[in-house]
Structure formats: C-alpha cells, structure tokens
Amino acid sequence: MPVDLLQRNVPLHGLNSFGLPAHAGWFASIDTLAQLTALMNLPEWASLPRFILGGGSNLVLTGDFAGLMLHVRIAGREQIAEEMDAWIVRAGAGENWHDFVCWTLAHGWPGLENLALIPGTVGAAPVQNIGAYGLEIAERFEYLEAVDLETGKIVRFDHAASQFGYRDSVFKREAAGRYLITAVAFRLPKRWRPVTCYADLAQELETRQIASPTARQIADAVMAIRLRKLPDPARIGNVGSFFKNPLVDAATFAHLADRYPGLPRYLQPNGTIKLAAGWLIERCGWKGRNLGPAGVYEHQALVLVNRGGANGVDVLRLARAIQASVQTEFGIELELEPVVL
Numbered sequence: 001m002p003v004d005l006l007q008r009n010v011p012l013h014g015l016n017s018f019g020l021p022a023h024a025g026w027f028a029s030i031d032t033l034a035q036l037t038a039l040m041n042l043p044e045w046a047s048l049p050r051f052i053l054g055g056g057s058n059l060v061l062t063g064d065f066a067g068l069m070l071h072v073r074i075a076g077r078e079q080i081a082e083e084m085d086a087w088i089v090r091a092g093a094g095e096n097w098h099d100f101v102c103w104t105l106a107h108g109w110p111g112l113e114n115l116a117l118i119p120g121t122v123g124a125a126p127v128q129n130i131g132a133y134g135l136e137i138a139e140r141f142e143y144l145e146a147v148d149l150e151t152g153k154i155v156r157f158d159h160a161a162s163q164f165g166y167r168d169s170v171f172k173r174e175a176a177g178r179y180l181i182t183a184v185a186f187r188l189p190k191r192w193r194p195v196t197c198y199a200d201l202a203q204e205l206e207t208r209q210i211a212s213p214t215a216r217q218i219a220d221a222v223m224a225i226r227l228r229k230l231p232d233p234a235r236i237g238n239v240g241s242f243f244k245n246p247l248v249d250a251a252t253f254a255h256l257a258d259r260y261p262g263l264p265r266y267l268q269p270n271g272t273i274k275l276a277a278g279w280l281i282e283r284c285g286w287k288g289r290n291l292g293p294a295g296v297y298e299h300q301a302l303v304l305v306n307r308g309g310a311n312g313v314d315v316l317r318l319a320r321a322i323q324a325s326v327q328t329e330f331g332i333e334l335e336l337e338p339v340v341l
C-alpha cells in the first residue's frame, strides 16, 4: 500500500463549495475499497478522529480539522438489473450527482429528473435524502453499500435500514461517521409519471408550452429554474439551502396565519404543516443583506453566500443572527441543513 496515500496538512478551500479556508491535519483520497482497507490497517487509523468528505457541498468548515479526512472518490456507473417494472442502476459514491442523473436520462431511464443540478456526490445523496421539486431520493432508492469503519465489514442498507426522513437519514444520526458509503443503487420506474406539482416547475413548463413533459424536459426545466434562482458555487460560494423548512402543528400554523395572512403552507401527509424558511427569513428583512463577508443571496433568502474571504465563523455568525430574528418574529427555531465541522 502506498504510504503517501496519507497526506498531511491539506488545504480544504477548493474542496468545499462555500470556499471556506481550513486545513485537514491528515487526509486520504479513497478511490478504491482496497485503499480504504489499507488505510484501516495503518497504526494512525485507530487514534485519529475521522470525517467523511464527499463533494463538500453541504459543509461549513469552522476551522482546521486535526483528524483524518476521508475524501470519497469511488467511481463507476452501471445498470445492474432490469425488472418487469423498473431499471436498477448503481453508482460509485464518488460520482458527481448531476452527471449521474444526466447519464440515467441519456439511457432513457426516468425517475431522477427533478433532482437535476443538485451539487454533490452520489454517496452523499442518501445521507440527507436530497430532495427538490416534490421528489426525494428515498422514493427511488434501492439500497446502498458501505464499509463499517469500526469492523471493516461491507454492509448493505436497504430502504428501511436507512430510516429516511425529511432531508434526513440514519447516516446523519445514529450511524453518522461510522459507515463510509461506497455505492448507491436506485430503482427507476418503467411506468413513470412526471412530478410537476411545484409551482415554479409547472410555470416553467407552461412557459415552454410543454403539456406532457418527458423526463429530459423536466430536467431541463429544473436546471433553468435552479440556474436563475441559485448561485453557481463556482462563482459565489454557497451550500444551497442553509436551513430546513420548519414543520409546525395546525394550531401553531393557525396562530401565525392570523398575523401573517400570506404565510405559505404545505400540508404534510402526517398532518403537520411545512413552512417556507426562505419566506420567514425574507420577511425578517434579511434577503440581500450582509453581515461582514457573509451574506443572504438576493434571489433566494434560504441561501447564505460567501461574498469573498468569509470563513466558517463569519457564516455561522450570520446564520445565528437570522435564527434569532426568525425566533423573535415568528417564535420558530430554524434548524441548519448543512453539516458544521
């Protein structure tokens, strides 16, 4: 095993989409399972705290990380089965998510089109159960493979074991840090139906005069909306949505709706009501505002941005100020969506 697999003091600036400055004391790129096994046999393995890094697109680095950062880059995409009602496809955890979505569509396998252009990797997608425009990956998930970093065993998680929730899974909770996801398999339906319930998407398709969209046309529409509304991380550092949409009970909603007649509401299957965090933040006057070098994106108040030279502490200071405003105005606690390290 090449000893230089383990690097020291690696800058992370280019490995997180916020462009935040930080270093990893120890760093290893994982391109193969064999490399991971070799790493686990090194004497340093047991003593160092570890952090698993994918595309760095849902991460706020608040300073240097003294432990070992594992950068997952495992590649590969394949169709592994064709069933009566579905195509089953599998991709390495290091594959770029959007490229993978485009690859499925190019093969004529629909099902992931609403999730086009979400930054990040295939392996990170199930961790927070990425979702957009009325679809979550939980709805297309078949299983994932992971290495148990405590025992070295390869384990498989099916849908139930992954415990998906709203932008949530077991890998964000009890299993956080224990399993390194190496591959994810998806079930793409042959009897596909377009999901066009979100107003922005329906409007975009109407503008394009598309009444019965194909999956590719939905992906194109989603991409156009995202490019208009969300900042390109290559130009303006960001991690997409910075806060989760809060869920409230009917009584809380009724109380708020009395005071704020335009308050958007999205009824959930379990009877709770989802509020739009971006609406609450905008209402508190934060849209387009800056606090030091961190700011709130002018086209979407749910997105915090690096105006240039921000560090993780600047970003968190802004996030805390927004949380305080929303708490004071609405009595609602906003929860952060990205991982803070």
Ligand code: NAP
Residues within 6 Å of the ligand: 118, 130, 131, 132, 133, 134, 197, 198, 199, 200, 229, 240, 241, 245, 266, 274, 275, 276, 277, 278, 300, 302
């Ligand atoms: P939007 O259309 O301005 O809507 C604001 C919020 O209201 C969204 O967050 C969305 O919740 C909710 N919403 C809108 N229409 C809904 C409907 N018909 N049923 C249920 N909930 C509805 O949102 P946006 O900020 O431009 O984002 C568009 C989509 O991209 C959203 O689905 C958003 O979650 C997604 N997105 C995801 C990520 C990520 O996974 N990290 C990052 C950026 C954007 P939901 O967020 O629950 O969908």
